[in-house]
Amino acid sequence: MAGKGIRVENLTKVFQPNVVALDNVSLDVEKGEFLVVLGPSGSGKTTLLRIIAGLERPTRGVVYIDGEAVADPSKKLYIPPQKRDVGMVFQNWALYPNMRVFDNIAFPLEIKGLSKSEIRRRVKEVAEVLGIQELLDRYPRQLSGGQQQRVALARALVKNPKVLLLDEPFSNLDARVRVTARTFVKKVQRSLGITTVLVTHDQADAFAVGDRIVVLNQGRIQQVGAPRELYDEPANLFTASFIGDPPMNIVEAHASGLEAIVSGKASIGEGYRIGVRPDEAIASKTPPPGGLVATGVVDLVESTGSREYAIVNIGRASLNVLVDPSSSLSPGERVYIVFRKVHIFNEKGERIATIVG
Amino acid sequence: MALGRVELEFSARVIAASAVVVVFGLVWVIPIYGLLSGSLKSLAEVQGTPVLSPPSELNFETIARVARELTGPLKNTFITVLPVAALATWLGSLAAYSIYRRMDRVSDSIMVAIAIATYIPYHAILVPLINLVKSLGLYDTLPGIALALLTYYTPMAALLMVIFMSAIPRFYIEAAMVDGAGDLRVFRRVVLPLLGPGLTSTMIFLFIMTWNNFYIPLLLSRGYETHITLKIFSYVGQSGTLYNEMFAASLLGSLPPLIVFLSLGRYFIRGLQAYGGGVKA
Ligand SMILES: Nc1ncnc2c1ncn2[C@@H]1O[C@H](COP(=O)(O)OP(=O)(O)OP(=O)(O)O)[C@@H](O)[C@H]1O
Numbered sequence: 001m002a003g004k005g006i007r008v009e010n011l012t013k014v015f016q017p018n019v020v021a022l023d024n025v026s027l028d029v030e031k032g033e034f035l036v037v038l039g040p041s042g043s044g045k046t047t048l049l050r051i052i053a054g055l056e057r058p059t060r061g062v063v064y065i066d067g068e069a070v071a072d073p074s075k076k077l078y079i080p081p082q083k084r085d086v087g088m089v090f091q092n093w094a095l096y097p098n099m100r101v102f103d104n105i106a107f108p109l110e111i112k113g114l115s116k117s118e119i120r121r122r123v124k125e126v127a128e129v130l131g132i133q134e135l136l137d138r139y140p141r142q143l144s145g146g147q148q149q150r151v152a153l154a155r156a157l158v159k160n161p162k163v164l165l166l167d168e169p170f171s172n173l174d175a176r177v178r179v180t181a182r183t184f185v186k187k188v189q190r191s192l193g194i195t196t197v198l199v200t201h202d203q204a205d206a207f208a209v210g211d212r213i214v215v216l217n218q219g220r221i222q223q224v225g226a227p228r229e230l231y232d233e234p235a236n237l238f239t240a241s242f243i244g245d246p247p248m249n250i251v252e253a254h255a256s257g258l259e260a261i262v263s264g265k266a267s268i269g270e271g272y273r274i275g276v277r278p279d280e281a282i283a284s285k286t287p288p289p290g291g292l293v294a295t296g297v298v299d300l301v302e303s304t305g306s307r308e309y310a311i312v313n314i315g316r317a318s319l320n321v322l323v324d325p326s327s328s329l330s331p332g333e334r335v336y337i338v339f340r341k342v343h344i345f346n347e348k349g350e351r352i353a354t355i356v357g
Numbered sequence: 358m359a360l361g362r363v364e365l366e367f368s369a370r371v372i373a374a375s376a377v378v379v380v381f382g383l384v385w386v387i388p389i390y391g392l393l394s395g396s397l398k399s400l401a402e403v404q405g406t407p408v409l410s411p412p413s414e415l416n417f418e419t420i421a422r423v424a425r426e427l428t429g430p431l432k433n434t435f436i437t438v439l440p441v442a443a444l445a446t447w448l449g450s451l452a453a454y455s456i457y458r459r460m461d462r463v464s465d466s467i468m469v470a471i472a473i474a475t476y477i478p479y480h481a482i483l484v485p486l487i488n489l490v491k492s493l494g495l496y497d498t499l500p501g502i503a504l505a506l507l508t509y510y511t512p513m514a515a516l517l518m519v520i521f522m523s524a525i526p527r528f529y530i531e532a533a534m535v536d537g538a539g540d541l542r543v544f545r546r547v548v549l550p551l552l553g554p555g556l557t558s559t560m561i562f563l564f565i566m567t568w569n570n571f572y573i574p575l576l577l578s579r580g581y582e583t584h585i586t587l588k589i590f591s592y593v594g595q596s597g598t599l600y601n602e603m604f605a606a607s608l609l610g611s612l613p614p615l616i617v618f619l620s621l622g623r624y625f626i627r628g629l630q631a632y633g634g635g636v637k638a
């Protein structure tokens with residue numbers, strides 16, 4: 001019944017007195033898969049990871065690791081973290097400040113009671129994979145953020161755990177190191193084929209490393225899917241607005257000036273909303289040959305360096321759209337907007353249709 | 358060169374702070390000076406001159422004689438007090454660790470019990486404590502005094518260690534648990550090393566408290582040889598006090614805590630800072 005990676009069934013966590021951190025969460029992580037849990041602050045990401053690690057007990061629900069139940073309050077089952085064989089990288093890395101890098105990495109092996117020479121061999125091995133051989137004699141405080149992260153990863157991986165858990169592992173790195181660190185973690189995960197769950201609030205992290213992404217909000221799973229799926233087919237308004245940068249435009253469907261372009265293709269009810277990604281709506285001065293087209297007036301033009309975006313007023317709606325690279329727009333101009341994709345959400349916020357232009 | 362406003366303000370503050378330090382320093386140094394000058398005077402001079410007047414000649418004879426008399430009690434006090442301070446600190450840190458690990462209603466109530474135990478004046482529990490020591494056949498022995506001191510001071514050690522423990526981030530302990538470490542190993546390999554300054558501070562504090570304790574040794578001893586405070590007290594005679602000898606005994610008796618504090622004081626301060634988070638230890 002339980003898969004070989006990680007399985008979480010109907011997991012609920014209530015912190016006293018009444019904070020519901022996780023609300024009936026179920027998910028499956030395949031063996032060798034890299035799963036990312038993406039959600040805003042307070043959505044329950046850390047709580048989920050800590051329950052998998054055994055640092056927290058579920059209020060209800062069952063957790064399986066490698067096919068075996070490790071927590072099940074209905075059966076009073078709770079396996080402590082020491083016996084779960086998981087590797088974990090904490091948000092601030094939590095390297096033991098009183099131990100050198102070598103001893104930090106050796107610590108899990110020392111507990112297993114391996115011989116000195118075996119420990120030395122395995123620490124060397126993992127240090128080589130992670131490119132930290134030169135750092136073994138240093139103390140954590142003598143390392144940069146990127147180096148500390150690698151050491152933390154080495155400590156988590158050295159005992160060859162069944163699963164690897166990463167809590168916001170990139171958030172303490174500066175932008176440049178972050179990009180290389182993501183690629184690096186992804187590469188290491190691939191080559192070791194270890195089942196991995198990473199939690200983050202940063203969609204760029206999620207897209208860079210995730211085979212699949214779970215979107216979490218207020219303790220509830222909003223959607224599970226491959227990165228592209230979440231972007232192209234958001235299940236609801238939350239995923240739609242949380243994923244994508246710049247964020248999706250969301251406007252009231254009625255009286256928005258956009259009704260015209262969807263009419264005949266989808267029926268619009270009371271409280272419906274329309275979502276358009278800035279990158280899927282292009283503004284230009286020349287009239288396009290066809291497709292989903294509207295006209296509007298430029299309010300503001302912004303450059304991100306490589307691209308220009310314009311705020312355009314269409315009827316009563318105000319949309320952020322991509323500027324056709326061959327046009328140069330200025331405020332007050334009338335422009336044509338071609339929509340490549342328009343999402344329609346019902347009054348409950350569920351996506352009911354997507355119109356492709 | 359004219360001083361900037363900021364520098365002026367700064368130096369004014371430095372001067373004010375220095376003045377405070379000097380005043381406190383004097384308050385602390387004057388009694389020691391009084392002890393020293395008193396022990397160098399002859400009995401007649403001690404009784405005939407004001408306490409703070411300097412001695413007319415430097416006569417170390419009294420100090421040397423009293424030092425010989427104090428050797429036994431000093432040694433006894435050391436071998437009672439050192440193990441007590443060390444053991445109480447060790448027990449206290451174990452208690453603090455389990456309280457820190459549990460963090461539930463049980464540990465909360467244990468914590469409250471410890472706090473109450475710390476604030477009970479020891480005179481209130483002396484009678485049962487003496488009965489206990491007597492029933493163990495340890496009356497008028499060093500182990501008897503040690504046991505009583507240990508009983509009384511362990512809660513204080515636990516309380517102090519809880520405070521120092523709370524400065525240790527929980528994620529170190531959790532990381533060690535995920536790494537596979539059981540409770541004892543987490544304590545020994547991760548918590549104890551991080552507690553270093555706290556352990557030193559607590560031990561110094563307990564050393565000084567137990568060294569200076571008077572009532573517990575008094576009520577558990579027949580003579581005056583078991584504890585330094587009793588020996589000092591013994592110079593207060595029934596027919597008249599030998600003030601210069603009493604001064605010398607007090608001086609010699611207060612030297613060990615003073616030396617301990619002066620030589621290890623920076624660890625003490627570091628421990629307090631670790632708790633306050635003011636300066637990186
Ligand atoms: N020990 C606790 N006691 C009470 N409430 C808690 C506890 N731990 C977490 N919570 C609450 O549970 C909710 C989820 O917290 P969690 O730390 O899992 O969020 P998160 O998604 O990791 O957020 P962040 O991105 O800020 O780290 C929050 O509302 C939080 O306040």
Ligand SMILES: [Mg+2]
Binds near residue numbers: 047
């Ligand atoms: Mg978190």
